[in-house]
Amino acid sequence: METIVKKRIKQVIKGDQDAYAEVVEMYKDKVFHVCFRMLGNRHEAEDIAQEAFLRAYVNITSFNIELKFSTWLYRIATNLCIDRIRKKKPDYYLDAEVAGTDGLNMYSQIASDSRLPEEEVQSLELQETIQREISKLPEKYRSVIVLKYIEELSLNEISEILNLPLGTVKTRIHRGREALRNQLRYL
Amino acid sequence: MKCQEEIVVYMHEYLDDEISAEQEKELREHLQQCPDCQTHFHELKRTIALVQSSSHIQAPSDFTASVMVRLPKEKKKVGMQRWLRHHPLLTAASLFIVLMTGSLLSSWNDDPHLSVSKQPNLVIENDTVIVPAGEVVKGDVVVKNGNLKIDGQVEGSVTVINGENYQASAGHVTGEIEEVNELFDWMWYHIKNTAEEVMNIFGETETVKTQ
Ligand SMILES: [Zn+2]
Numbered sequence: 588m589e590t591i592v593k594k595r596i597k598q599v600i601k602g603d604q605d606a607y608a609e610v611v612e613m614y615k616d617k618v619f620h621v622c623f624r625m626l627g628n629r630h631e632a633e634d635i636a637q638e639a640f641l642r643a644y645v646n647i648t649s650f651n652i653e654l655k656f657s658t659w660l661y662r663i664a665t666n667l668c669i670d671r672i673r674k675k676k677p678d679y680y681l682d683a684e685v686a687g688t689d690g691l692n693m694y695s696q697i698a699s700d701s702r703l704p705e706e707e708v709q710s711l712e713l714q715e716t717i718q719r720e721i722s723k724l725p726e727k728y729r730s731v732i733v734l735k736y737i738e739e740l741s742l743n744e745i746s747e748i749l750n751l752p753l754g755t756v757k758t759r760i761h762r763g764r765e766a767l768r769n770q771l772r773y774l
Numbered sequence: 775m776k777c778q779e780e781i782v783v784y785m786h787e788y789l790d791d792e793i794s795a796e797q798e799k800e801l802r803e804h805l806q807q808c809p810d811c812q813t814h815f816h817e818l819k820r821t822i823a824l825v826q827s828s829s830h831i832q833a834p835s836d837f838t839a840s841v842m843v844r845l846p847k848e849k850k851k852v853g854m855q856r857w858l859r860h861h862p863l864l865t866a867a868s869l870f871i872v873l874m875t876g877s878l879l880s881s882w883n884d885d886p887h888l889s890v891s892k893q894p895n896l897v898i899e900n901d902t903v904i905v906p907a908g909e910v911v912k913g914d915v916v917v918k919n920g921n922l923k924i925d926g927q928v929e930g931s932v933t934v935i936n937g938e939n940y941q942a943s944a945g946h947v948t949g950e951i952e953e954v955n956e957l958f959d960w961m962w963y964h965i966k967n968t969a970e971e972v973m974n975i976f977g978e979t980e981t982v983k984t985q
Contacts, residue, residue: 604845611838619833633834640841717828736825742790761786768814768821 588613592656599647611640614657617738618664624733625668627722635671639664661738662748665730672726713774720770728763735760777804781811785818861969868969888920901937905945914949 592613598606618639623632642663643650650659721729734745746756784801787793793801805812834840890896890903893911897904901920905911909926918935924945931949932939939953 604842607845608838608842611841615833615837615841616830619837620831623831624828629831629834633837636833637837637841637844641844644845713824714828717824721825721828732825736822737828757786757790757792760790761783764786764789764818764821765782767825768817771821771824772817774824 589655589657593652596647596650596652596656599644607644610656614660615640617657618660621661621664621733621738622668624718624721624737625665625729626671627718631671635667636664639667642667655744658744658747661734661740662750665734665748669726669730672729716774717771720767723770724763724766728759728766731756731759732763732767777808777811781808782814785811785815789818789822864969868966889918890920891916 592610595606595610599610615636619632619636622636622639623629626632626635639660643660646663650656721732724732730749731745734740734748735742740748742753742756742760745751746753749756751759781801781804784793784797788798788801805815888898888901888903890898891914893913893915895906895909895911896915897906903915903917903920903922905915905922905924905926905928907925911926911928912930914930914933915922915928916933916935917937919937920934921937922932922934922939924932924939924941924947926945928947928949930947932947932951933954934952935954937953939951941947941951
C-alpha cells in the first residue's frame with residue numbers, strides 16, 4: 588500500500604489531480620474512522636476528514652516521501668480534530684459523574700472474564716455508549732486511546748503522529764485507560 | 775492500600791507489552807492474593823475489549839468525490855499532459871504542422887523584445903502594455919515579453935507570453951485570458967491552437983472517440 592501511495596503522490600506532486608483521488612480512496616475509511624471516534628458524530632467527522640485530505644493535498648510537497656504517508660495523514664487529521672474539540676469545549680466532566688452514579692448498582696454484574704459475549708459486542712446501544720464515553724475523555728487522552736485501540740497503531744507511531752515524546756504517549760495511554768475504566772466499569 | 779500504585783503501573787506496562795519478565799512475575803503473584811487489584815486489572819482489560827469492539831465504520835460513499843471537488847484547480851501543465859495522452863493522433867498531427875511551419879522555436883528564441891498586437895489605443899510604458907481606463911480595445915490582444923495591465927476593456931481574448939497579466943477590478947475582458955510563461959507552455963500554446971484548427975478541419979470525430 589505504501590509503495591502504491593508513494594507512486595501516486597509523485598504523480599500528484601507533478602500536478603496530476605486524478606492520482607489524488609486514488610490516494611483518498613485508499614485512506615478515506617481510516618481517516619473518517621479516526622475523526623468519528625475523536626469527534627463522536629458523523630457530520631463533523633466527514634467535514635474534518637475532508638479538510639484533512641484537502642490540507643494534505645495543498646501541502647503535499649512538504650511531505651517527506653521517505654516517511655510513511657499514513658503517519659503524516661493521521662497527524663493532519665488528529666490535529667484538526669483536536670482543534671475542533673478545543674473549540675467546542677463540552678461539559679463532559681459533569682456527564683461522566685452522572686453516568687457513574689447511575690450504574691452503581693450494576694457493579695455485581697461485572698463479568699470476571701474480560702472477553703465479551705458476541706451479542707453484547709454487536710448491540711448498537713452498547714456501541715453508542717462506548718462512543719459516548721470515548722467522547723467524554725479529555726482530548727489529550729482521547730487521541731492516544733483512539734490511535735492505539737481503534738487504529739491499532741504502535742506507541743512509536745502515535746508518538747510520531749502527535750509529535751510527543753514516547754514517555755508522554757505512554758503516560759497519556761495509562762491515564763486514558765484509567766479514565767475509561769472508571770467510566771465503563773459499571774457498564 | 776499500599777499495593778495499588780506500583781502494581782497499577784505494572785498493569786499498564788503489561789498492557790503495553792513493555793513489562794520485564796521479573797515485574798510480570800511480581801504482578802502475577804500479587805494478583806493471585808489481592809482481589810482489589812484483580813478487579814482493577816479485569817476492568818482495564820474489559821475496557822480495552824469494549825473500546826476495541828466498536829465496529830469499523832466507513833466513510834460516506836460520495837466522500838472522495840466531495841474531496842476532489844474541493845481541491846484547488848489543477849495546474850495547466852498536467853491538464854495538457856493528459857490532453858496530449860488522450861489525443862495522440864491530433865497531437866502528432868499538430869506537432870508536425872507546427873514544426874513544418876518552422877516558426878515555433880525561432881519565434882521563441884529570436885525575439886527578446888516586447889511585442890504587442892496592433893491596436894491604436896494600447897499604451898506602452900517600459901515593459902508594460904496598458905489598456906487605459908475608459909478605453910475599449912477591439913480584437914484579441916497579444917503581448918510578448920512584457921506585462922499587460924488592464925484598466926479598461928478588451929473586446930476579445932488576451933494572451934500574455936512571457937509576462938504577467940494584471941487586471942484592475944474595473945478592467946474587463948470579454949474573451950479568454952491566457953498566460954504563457956515557459957517554453958513548454960509556449961509549445962503547448964502553439965500545439966493547442968494548431969490542434970484546434972486541425973479539429974475544425976476534421977470535424978468533431980476526435981472528441982467523440984475519446985469520451
Ligand atoms: Zn493489590
